[in-house]
Amino acid sequence: MGGVSERDDWAQQALAALQRAGRRRGSARGAVVEQLASLRCALGAREIDEGLRAAGQRVGLASVYRALAELEGLGLVRRVDVGDGTARYEPRRAEDEHHHHHLVCDHCGRVTPFTDAGLESAIARLSDRIDFSVDEHEVLLHGACASCA
């Protein structure tokens, strides 16, 4: 719990894991990790690409997809699908740090994160009870956000 922000923390962890997996450090992959690390909530491949482009980092969209696939395979990011036909990704931080779920406004499309302890414990109890090895969970609440209601 020091001066290192969780952002750099995750980025470092991700880069280390990639290296451990025998991967080299290319510029595109590094940029994607960097971009993901600065996120608070899930983003799609196109959004990540645009973000990098805006930051002056010209990256091929294919490389963004490849980086995401790699990171997902190593368990460093998780894919969240809110039902609009595109995949979103967000860093999977250690422990319960920043663990959250998503509110999806079906009117404006905005996706907002939220957390709820009651929900987490209900899921934990449930996970223990069933004959299925749970290693990831996601709760989506669809409806109308405050501004759209």
Added chain:
Amino acid sequence: MGGVSERDDWAQQALAALQRAGRRRGSARGAVVEQLASLRCALGAREIDEGLRAAGQRVGLASVYRALAELEGLGLVRRVDVGDGTARYEPRRAEDEHHHHHLVCDHCGRVTPFTDAGLESAIARLSDRIDFSVDEHEVLLHGACASCA
């Protein structure tokens, strides 16, 4: 309570709603409603199309998509996205009848329904607490199913 199976019940309700919405009763749409009504869990457009084809009902895939879009718009089906890049749909029955969520095996891809009262009440409490009008929710548990673990 009654001799009418929930299957016919939902199908009738769906057809009635379509008619009320000023839609005619074409064969393709009727077949899709029929097929959805016999489901216990979510299916993708292609699967529905194949099911109909297997039953001798030759239907254009485009019509299946059109029927699903129409039903979703009327709130008769809900779309479930388990993260494999394809959309799945299942009938949205009245009240809590058959209300369930999904276990997704990341190894074999199998999707299995489950129910949990604790989860439902946690979500109900949460929904009351937040500044967001929730009208639909979905819980996805990813991991390894009994046969894959």
Added chain:
DNA sequence: TTAACTGCAAAGAATTTGCATCGTG
């Protein structure tokens, strides 16, 4: 008869893959 419904084929959008080239270890 009229407007909705349907199927096929073309169009679109998101994601993946082939390949020649570039850069890291």
Added chain:
DNA sequence: CACGATGCAAATTCTTTGCAGTTAA
């Protein structure tokens, strides 16, 4: 130097749309 990484373009896959023929009300 050798092999992984990258970008572009072509290829796939899923879904939507344009049209002309078909059919329910």
